[in-house]
Amino acid sequence: MAPVVTGQAASARRNLWLGALVAALAALPFLADLAGQPAMTSLATRIVILAIAAASLNLALGYGGLVSFGHAAWYGIGGYVVGVLYRHYVSGDPFLGLSVGTDQLLVTLPLAALVSGLFAAVFGALALRTSGVQFIMITLAFAQMIFFFFVALKAYGGDDGLIVRRRNSLPFLDTRDAATFYWVCLTLAVGWFAFMGRLVRSRFGAVLAGVRQSERRMAAIGVRTYPYKLAAFVISGMGAGLAGALMANHARFVSPDMMHWTQSGELMIMVILGGAGTLLGPAAGAAVLILLETQLAALTEHWQIVLGPLLVLMILFTRGGLSGLARLVRGGRDG
Amino acid sequence: MAEPSGGDPVLRVERLFKRFGGVNATDDLSLDLRRGEIHALIGPNGAGKTTFIGQLMGEIEPDSGRILFEGRDIAALSTPARVRAGLARTFQITQLLGEETALGNVALAVQARQGHSFRFWARAGADESLRAPACDHLAAAGLAARAQVRVHEMSHGEHKQLELAVALASQPHVLLLDEPMAGLGASESRDMVEALKRMKGGLSILLVEHDMNAVFALADRVSVLVYGRIIASGTPAEIQADAQVRAAYLGEGDA
Numbered sequence: 094m095a096p097v098v099t100g101q102a103a104s105a106r107r108n109l110w111l112g113a114l115v116a117a118l119a120a121l122p123f124l125a126d127l128a129g130q131p132a133m134t135s136l137a138t139r140i141v142i143l144a145i146a147a148a149s150l151n152l153a154l155g156y157g158g159l160v161s162f163g164h165a166a167w168y169g170i171g172g173y174v175v176g177v178l179y180r181h182y183v184s185g186d187p188f189l190g191l192s193v194g195t196d197q198l199l200v201t202l203p204l205a206a207l208v209s210g211l212f213a214a215v216f217g218a219l220a221l222r223t224s225g226v227q228f229i230m231i232t233l234a235f236a237q238m239i240f241f242f243f244v245a246l247k248a249y250g251g252d253d254g255l256i257v258r259r260r261n262s263l264p265f266l267d268t269r270d271a272a273t274f275y276w277v278c279l280t281l282a283v284g285w286f287a288f289m290g291r292l293v294r295s296r297f298g299a300v301l302a303g304v305r306q307s308e309r310r311m312a313a314i315g316v317r318t319y320p321y322k323l324a325a326f327v328i329s330g331m332g333a334g335l336a337g338a339l340m341a342n343h344a345r346f347v348s349p350d351m352m353h354w355t356q357s358g359e360l361m362i363m364v365i366l367g368g369a370g371t372l373l374g375p376a377a378g379a380a381v382l383i384l385l386e387t388q389l390a391a392l393t394e395h396w397q398i399v400l401g402p403l404l405v406l407m408i409l410f411t412r413g414g415l416s417g418l419a420r421l422v423r424g425g426r427d428g
Numbered sequence: 429m430a431e432p433s434g435g436d437p438v439l440r441v442e443r444l445f446k447r448f449g450g451v452n453a454t455d456d457l458s459l460d461l462r463r464g465e466i467h468a469l470i471g472p473n474g475a476g477k478t479t480f481i482g483q484l485m486g487e488i489e490p491d492s493g494r495i496l497f498e499g500r501d502i503a504a505l506s507t508p509a510r511v512r513a514g515l516a517r518t519f520q521i522t523q524l525l526g527e528e529t530a531l532g533n534v535a536l537a538v539q540a541r542q543g544h545s546f547r548f549w550a551r552a553g554a555d556e557s558l559r560a561p562a563c564d565h566l567a568a569a570g571l572a573a574r575a576q577v578r579v580h581e582m583s584h585g586e587h588k589q590l591e592l593a594v595a596l597a598s599q600p601h602v603l604l605l606d607e608p609m610a611g612l613g614a615s616e617s618r619d620m621v622e623a624l625k626r627m628k629g630g631l632s633i634l635l636v637e638h639d640m641n642a643v644f645a646l647a648d649r650v651s652v653l654v655y656g657r658i659i660a661s662g663t664p665a666e667i668q669a670d671a672q673v674r675a676a677y678l679g680e681g682d683a
Contacts, residue, residue, distance in 0.1 A: 291548070291549050291551075292548050292549075294551045294552065294553060295547055295548050295549055295550060295551065295552055296539055296545040296546075296547040296552045296555075297545055297546060297547060297548050298552070299532070299535075299536050299539060299545070299552045300536070300539075300540075300545045302525070302527070302528070306525040306526060306527060306528070307523050307524070307525060309487075309523050310523045310524065310525060311508075311540075312487075312506075312507040312508050313485070313507065313511060313516070313517060313519070313523065313594075313595075314511060314540045314594065314597070314598055315508045315509075315512045315537075315540045315541065315598055316508055316540045316545070317506070317508045317509075320546075321545065321546075
C-alpha cells in the first residue's frame with residue numbers, strides 16, 4: 094500500500110534532517126567563537142543536558158501517559174551522586190566504610206543513572222499503584238520528600254549544596270574545556286535520543302502506547318500493565334539521573350534546588366511545549382524555554398510575567414506544542 | 429441444523445450472584461457453554477448481560493458462585509491471566525487504541541500472545557511474526573483492505589469488526605461477544621454473521637446479542653436473561669416457541 098512506500102521515503106528524509114541537525118549542533122562551539130560569544134557554548138550545554146532530562150520525562154509522560162510531577166527528584170539524585178563522590182574523592186573519607194570517592198566521569202555517569210533508577214524503582218513501585226490525579230500528587234509528594242531530605246542532609250551541605258570544584262575527568266579529553274564538555278554532553282544526548290527512538294518503536298514501546306490509550310484494552314489482550322509502567326518509569330528516572338550528573342559537572346555545583354518541584358514543573362513544560370509523545374519535541378521545548386528564560390531575564394526582572402502567558406498561548410494555539418506547530422507549517426501529519 | 433457435540437462444557441457457570449445496591453444484576457445464574465457451540469444469550473436492555481461478561485472476564489467480582497473454565501475454577505485469576513488461559517471478549521462499546529492503525533491494534537494482541545514484551549530495541553512494526561498473523565486475523569474479520577487505516581478514521585461497523593479481529597488474535601478457546609451487531613447497518617450485520625459462521629466449530633462462542641435474525645442464524649442454543657435470571661434455555665426453535673419468552677422478551681403481548 095502507498096503509505097508504506099512513502100513512509101520509507103519519509104524516514105530516509107528524516108534521517109537526513111537528523112544528521113544535518115546533529116552536524117549543525119556539533120559545529121556550534123566554532124560558530125560561537127566566530128561570533129565572539131563563547132557563552133553560547135555554555136548555554137547550549139545547559140540546553141542539551143535539559144533535553145536529555147525532558148526526553149526522559151517524555152518517555153513516561155508523553156508515551157506512557159504517566160504524568161510524573163516529581164521527575165526533578167531523579168535529576169537531582171543524579172547530580173548528588175556526582176557531588177557526593179567528588180566530596181569523598183577530595184576529602185578521602187570513606188563512605189559506609191568504603192573508599193568510594195572518584196572524579197572519573199566514566200564511573201560517575203553510569204552510577205548516577207543507576208542510583209536514580211534505583212530510587213525511581215522504589216518510589217515508582219509505590220506510586221504506580223495509583224493512577225490519574227492521584228499519581229500526579231503522589232509523585233510530587235515523593236519528590237518533595239526527597240527534596241527536604243537533602244535540605245536536611247547537613248553532611249552534604251544541606252541547603253547550601255555541594256561545590257564540585259573541578260569537573261569529572263575523562264581519559265584523553267579535557268572536560269574543563271567548554272567546547273569539549275559540550276561535545277561530551279551532545280554525544281550522550283544523541284545516544285539517549287537514539288535509544289528513545291528505538292525504544293518507542295519496539296515491542297516495549299507498543300505496549301507503552303497501549304497503556305496510554307486504554308488500560309482496559311491491554312487487560313483484554315492479556316497484558317498485565319504494571320511491570321511495563323514500572324520499567325518505563327525506571328528508564329525515565331535513569332535518563333533524568335544521567336542529565337542531573339551532567340548538570341552537576343556543567344554547573345560544578347549541586348543543591349536541593351535541582352529537585353525542587355518548580356524544576357519538575359519546568360521539565361513538564363519543556364515536554365508539553367515541545368510536544369508530548371514526539372521524539373524531538375522535548376529537545377525543542379528545552380531549547381525554547383531556556384532561550385526565552387535567558388532572553389527575557391536580560392530584558393526585565395519580571396520576565397516570568399511575560400513567559401507565562403507566552404507559554405499558555407503557544408500551547409493553546411499550536412495543538413501539540415512545537416511539534417504540532419511544525420506539523421501545521423508542513424501541512425503533514427507525521428511528527 | 430448442526431447439533432452441538434454434547435456434554436463436556438468448556439465454560440460452566442454455577443449459581444452466580446451479583447448485586448449492585450438494590451439491584452440483582454446477576455441472580456442465581458447458571459449456564460454451560462459446550463465445546464464448539466455458539467450459545468446465544470438474549471434479553472432486554474438492563475438484563476445484566478454485560479455485567480455477566482464482566483464477571484466471566486474478571487473485571488467484576490461476583491458476590492458468590494463459581495466459574496469453571498476447562499474444568500478449573502478461575503476466581504483467583506486476573507483479567508490478563510484469564511485471557512492468557514484462553515478466554516477473550518469483545519466490547520459492546522468498543523475499546524480500541526484510537527491512535528493506532530487496525531493492523532497495529534491486532535499486532536499488539538498477537539505480541540501479547542507471544543509472551544512478554546520486554547524487548548527494547550528491534551522495531552515491532554517490521555516484525556513479520558507479528559504482522560503476518562495480524563493480517564490473517566484482520567482478514568478473518570473482513571478488514572483485510574483496511575489494515576493501514578487509523579482506528580479513529582474508521583467507521584463504527586469497522587470498529588466492531590476490529591474488536592473481533594483483536595479478540596481472535598489472543599487465540600482464545602472461548603470467545604465472549606458483547607453485542608457484535610449493535611449499531612451495524614444491514615449489510616455490515618450480514619458480513620459479521622458470515623464472519624462468525626466461518627469461525628463456528630473451531631471456537632466456543634457466547635454470543636450476547638439483540639439482533640434476533642443473527643441469533644437464530646448462528647446459535648446452537650439460546651438462553652434468555654431477564655433481570656439477571658435465566659428464564660429459558662434451549663434450541664432456537666424451542667425458544668421461539670416458548671410462551672414465557674414471547675411474553676417477556678420477543679414482544680408478543682399475550683401469551
